Amino acid sequence: MSFDPAPSFDIDVVLARGQLEFPVRVAGGGGITALVGPSGQGKTSTLDAVAGLLRPLSGHIAVGGTVLFDAARGIDLPPERRAAGYVFQDLRLFPHLSVADNLLFGWRQAAPERRTLALDEVAGFLDIAPLLARRPHTLSGGEAQRVAIGRALLSGPRFLLMDEPLTALDPARREGVIALIARIRDAFALPVLLVSHQQDEVARLADAVVEI
Amino acid sequence: MSFDPAPSFDIDVVLARGQLEFPVRVAGGGGITALVGPSGQGKTSTLDAVAGLLRPLSGHIAVGGTVLFDAARGIDLPPERRAAGYVFQDLRLFPHLSVADNLLFGWRQAAPERRTLALDEVAGFLDIAPLLARRPHTLSGGEAQRVAIGRALLSGPRFLLMDEPLTALDPARREGVIALIARIRDAFALPVLLVSHQQDEVARLADAVVEI
Amino acid sequence: MLLSAQEWGVVALSAKVSGVAILGVLPLAFALAFALARGRFRGRVLLDALVHLPLVLPPVVIGWMLLVAFAPAGPIGAWLWRLFGVTLLFRWTGAALAAAIMALPLMVRAIRLSLEAVDPRLEQAARTLGAGPWATFWRVTLPLCAPGIVAGAVLGFARSLGEFGATITFVSNIPGETQTLPLAIYAALQVPGSDATVLRLAGVAVLLSVLALVASELLARRQGGKGAHVL
C-alpha cells in the first residue's frame, strides 16, 4: 500500500444532533482512515459534517489540505463543492431513476476531467451490470449497497466517505469491493474515511484507525 | 444449547421475483438455522415467503410442524396468523410512531398469553431504553436496527426471521444481541431462520447452516 | 367588523353547513380515494370521471341535477319521503349535501395522493406483527395519510364555504334555512350600491377560512411534521 504523506482528514469539530453535543477529532495519516466506535456515538454525524450535510457548532474540517469548513474563518463549502463520494448508511438511491441513472447521477454533474472511471468498468467490478435497467426498489439489499458504492465512485470524488458500505455483501463480493477500494485509493490517491464495525475489515484495509 | 428434535423449518417452494424463478429448499434441524449465500440469490425472498409476504408459485412451507403454506392443499395463512417475528433487512420502522409504540406494535396485537416479554426487559437488553420517546428518523443506524429486533421479539412470535440483523452493531452490542437471541431460542424453543454474511456469527450461533 | 344579528345568523349557518358537509362526506371521500388508489377493477377511470363531475360541470347544472333527483317526485326524493318522511329541498341539509358534493372531488384527490405515497412495505411489516387488514389500515395506512386527509378537509371546507351555484339552484335562498354566506353576498351584489355589504360579508368568509387553515396547520404540526419519512 502506498501512503500519502499529507494528513488526509483533519477534523476537529463540535457536533450537535438533537439534544446531544459531542466533540469529534480525527487526524488521518493518509490512505484509508477507519472510524470505529459504539453505535450512536456520532460516526454518521461526523461523515455528514465532512460532506457538508451537518453544520458543526465550531471547529474546522480539512481534507487533503483543502479547508471545507472553518467556523473561525467563516468558511463553509456547500456539499456540491466538496466533492465527497459519500456511501450513505441508508443508501439513499434515487427511487425515480434506473440503476444506470443512479450510477451516473454524480458522473453527469462532474467536470469531464474528474470522470476518471467509466460506468461499464464500475458496474463490472461491482457485479451490477445486469441490473442497470432496473429501479432501486427491485434490488436486493446487497445489490442496492453495491449500486450506492458505484454511484459514489463514479461521481469523481476527491475523497470517499463510506458508512458501513460492506454490511450486506457476501464474503466473495466483499473481497472484490475491498480490492476495488484499495485500488482506487492507490491509483487516484483518494483519502477514504471508512466507518466499520468489522474488526477484520478494519485490520485489513485501514492505514489508520480512529476511535470515536 | 438445547435442540428441538422436530424439524423447525420445512421449506420446499419455487419463488418468483421479477422475471426470476428459483427453487428454495430448507430443512432446518431445530434451533437456529442460518441461511447463507451470495447477494441477490433469494434469501430475503425466502424469508418473505415464510412470513406470508411473497406467495410461492408452488410447494409448501411448515414451521415447527405447523403448515403455513401448501399449494397442493390450498393452504395459505395470511401473515398476521403466521406469527413470524420478522426483522427486515430494511428495518421498516413505522415513521409515525415513537420508538416505544414501534416496539409495542405487535405486542398490543398479541394474545395476552403470547406476551412473554416485557418492554422494559427488551429495551434494557437492547440498550434502547433512552430512545423510547424518539421518532425513528432521529435514530442512528445501529439504534434503528436494535429497535427493529425489539419490535419482532415483543410481538410474541412463534418463530423468528432475521435478515442480517446485526450488521450495524458494534462488537460489544452484537455480543449482547447474540446472547439475547440464544437465550430466547432456548427459553421459548423458538425456531430461528437467520440470514447472515458473517461467517463467525454463523459459526457461533447456528445449529444448522443452509446454503442457498 | 360589525355584523347585524341577521348577518351573524348567516355566518353561523355557513359554518354549520360546511362543517356538516365535510365531516359527513369525509368517509365517502376516503373510500373513493382508497378505491381509486388501490383498486384494480374495471371502470376505475369511469369512477374517477364521476368523482370529478362536480368540478367539470357548472355548479348550476349540479344543483339542477340534485333538484331533479331530490324533488318530491324525483327518483331519490320520492323514496326519501316515503321511507323517512324527510325532504332535503329548501332545507339546510340540502345545502350541506350540495356543498359536500362540490367538495368531494377536491377531497378525494388530496387523500388519494397521500394514499399512493404510503409505503406498502410498512403495511407488510404491520401484517407480520399480527395486525390483520383492518388493524393495519387503522394503525398504519390511515395515520400515514393523515396529511392528505387534513389537506382534503381544509380544501373541501374552503370550497364549501364558497359554494353558491349548486346551493341556490337546489335549495333556493331562504334566510335562516339555506342562505349561506355566498348567497347573502350574491343577493347584495344584485343591488346597486351595496358594495360595502359585499366586502363585509366576504371578509367574514375569508376569516372563517383562515380559522380553518390555522386549525389545520396546528393539527399537522401536532401530527409530527417532518417525521413522515421511512427510515
Added chain:
Amino acid sequence: MLLSAQEWGVVALSAKVSGVAILGVLPLAFALAFALARGRFRGRVLLDALVHLPLVLPPVVIGWMLLVAFAPAGPIGAWLWRLFGVTLLFRWTGAALAAAIMALPLMVRAIRLSLEAVDPRLEQAARTLGAGPWATFWRVTLPLCAPGIVAGAVLGFARSLGEFGATITFVSNIPGETQTLPLAIYAALQVPGSDATVLRLAGVAVLLSVLALVASELLARRQGGKGAHVL
C-alpha cells in the same frame, strides 16, 4: 354526439381557455406550493389564506374583483394597457385568467402535498453528488413530486372546464370569444325546453375531462407508478 359548428367552437374555446390557464398558472402554483411547503417566513398563513381565497369566496365575487382590477382604469388594467396595449376585458385571455385563478388553490394543495412527502435525505444525497440547489431541484425534487403536479394539473383542468361565475362576471358571455362550455350551458338553461342542449353540452364537458383523466393516468403509469418509495 352531434354538435353544431357553433357548439364545436364553444368546445374548442373551452379546451383552449382551460389548457392555457393550467399551463400558464402551473409555474406559479408550483412556486406557491414550494414556498408554503418549505418556506419558514412570516406571513406564511396569510399567503396560504390568500391562495385559498378563490375557493372561499363565491366565484362571482372573484370575477367582480378581477373586473375592478383589470378595468382600463383599474390598478392592473391601466398598467397593462399603457405598457403593452392589451386588455383582458371581454377577451378569451381574461377567461383563461379567471379559470387559472379559480384552479390555483387546488393545484397548490396537490403539489404542496407531494412536495412535503419528498424525502430531504435524497436531496442531500444529490448535493453530495455535485448537484447544486438548482440541479437538485430539477433532477430530484421536481421528478419526485411529479404525482402531485399531475394530480394538480388534472384537478385544475377539470375546475377550469367548469368555471362559470368568475368568467361571466369578468369577461361577460361573448360567443366565439368568452363563451366557454359552462356559459353556453347557462345560456341553454335560461331557455325553457332546451334540456337536450344542456345535456349534450354537459356530455361534451364530461368527455373532455375524461380525456384529461386518461392522459394523466397514462402519464402517471409511464412515470413509474409504485417505484416512488425510498429503498
Added chain:
Amino acid sequence: TAPAAENPAGRGPLVLAAASLQESMNAAADRWAALGHPRPVLSFAASSALARQIEAHAPADLFVSADEDWMDDVARAGLVAPRTRARLVTNALVIVAPAGSTLRLYPAPGFALMQALAGGKLAMGDPAAVPAGRYGKAALERLGVWNQVQGQVARAENVRAALALVAHGAAPLGVVYATDARAEPGVKVVGVFPAGSHAPITYPVARLTSSTHPDAEKFRRFLLSAEGKAIFRRFGFVAH
C-alpha cells in the same frame, strides 16, 4: 384613455343584454342580419353583472337591462350616451303551477294564495336580488298577502330557476313573468297580477358612451322600430 372596442370587418356591435331576453334578442339579431347587416354580438348575463362590466369601462355598444335600477346606476356613472335611453318592452307578472294543475287564482286584495300553496313553497326570484322577485314581493304586499306567505317563499337565483322549481314539482306555485310562463311547457298560468299591483315592469335599452361601432345606433333604433317590437311581442312581451 379607455381601449376602444375593436371593429373587425363583419363583426356587429356588442350588445349586453339581460339573460331573460335571450330568445327574443337572438330573434331580433337574426332578423337584423337577414336585412344585410353584420349580426350583432350578444352577451347574455344577469343585468347586475353586465352593469358592473360597463362601469368598469368594458367596451360595449348597447345595454338592455331587465330593470331600471341598473340602467340608472350606469347612467349615474355617465356611461349612457345622451338621449339614447328608451323603454324597449314591458312584461306582466303571473302565477304559475305545474302543467297538470286545475287551480285557478284571481290575484286581488287578500286572495287565497296561502291556502293554494297547501304547505308548499312559493317559488320566485329572490326579492332582494332579482327584479322579478322585487316586483312579485311588491305586488303581494299591495294585495296584503305577503305577510302570510313570506315564510313559504323559495328565493331562486333568477326567474328561470324559479320556473324550473315549479316545472319539476319542487314548488306548487311560482311568481314569474308572463314571457317565462309562455316559454316553459312544464307550467301553466293560473293567475295574472293586475297591472296596478306593481310598478311597470320595463326593459330599458341605451347606447353606451364607449360605443364606437357604426351600426350600434342603427341597431338600437331597429329594436325600437315597429318591426323590432313585433319580434318581442312574438315572445310575449308588451310593446307599443
